[in-house]
Amino acid sequence: MKKHFNLLITKFLLIAPVLGFIGQIFSNMDIKTAILTAGIITLGTYLSGDLVLLLQYGTKTALAGEAVITTAIYWKMSNITEGAIISFPGILFATALIVLGEWYYHPYLLKNLSKRPRITAKxxxxxxxxxxxxxxxxxxxxxxxxxxxx
The missing domain is CATH 1.20.5 (Single alpha-helices involved in coiled-coils or other helix-helix interfaces)
Structure with a gap:
């Protein structure tokens, strides 16, 4: 449980600054909304992209899936929040930066997930x-x- 918490915090610290800066540049998204959006993207991409796609299909598929998830969540959150509509180029730029960070994050994730073997009866x-x-x-x-x- 602790290893997943540490990996989630690391992933959040990768995503939150990107959304904070891009949200300020391409729209008037406030920091609270950017942090909330980063939290949702972190959970969504970790659960589906990192724990499912990365482990079963590899890095390229996981990056593509995480790009789609990040774009969809960021676009939806910018539409839900009042006055924080971000331009589509801004969403794509933020997604590109996050996917670039994910490319560096995946080896770290794989190393830390395999560090401790699972305890089973066998x-x-x-x-x-x-x-x-x-x-x-x-x-x-x-x-x-x-x-x-x-």
Missing amino acids: NITAASTKSKNKTKSKSKNHKKRKQSHK
């Missing part, structure tokens, strides 16, 4: 069997050493 059984085998071999080696010293 892993526990294998570890237990391995531990028992080591104990048996140590006791056999100890007996052999005692006999050779006599």
Whole structure:
């Protein structure tokens, strides 16, 4: 759970500044709206793009999916909020910057997701069997050493 939280925070810190700056340049979107939009985009792209598309289909497919999700959410949020209508070139520019950041983020994500193996019954059984085998071999080696010293 902690690794997903850390990865989400990292992803949010990648997206929020882009939306904050682009929102200010291409429209009159305030910071609160930009942060809310960044949070929604972060969750949407992490759950669908990173955990599904990236792990099953690879980086290129994940980047394309995240570009579509980012564009759709940013466009919809700019239409929902009052007076924060952003131009379509602004949305595309923000999406391009976010996808560029995602290209660097994906190796970091893959490295950190694979860092800790999942604990399953199979892993526990294998570890237990391995531990028992080591104990048996140590006791056999100890007996052999005692006999050779006599």
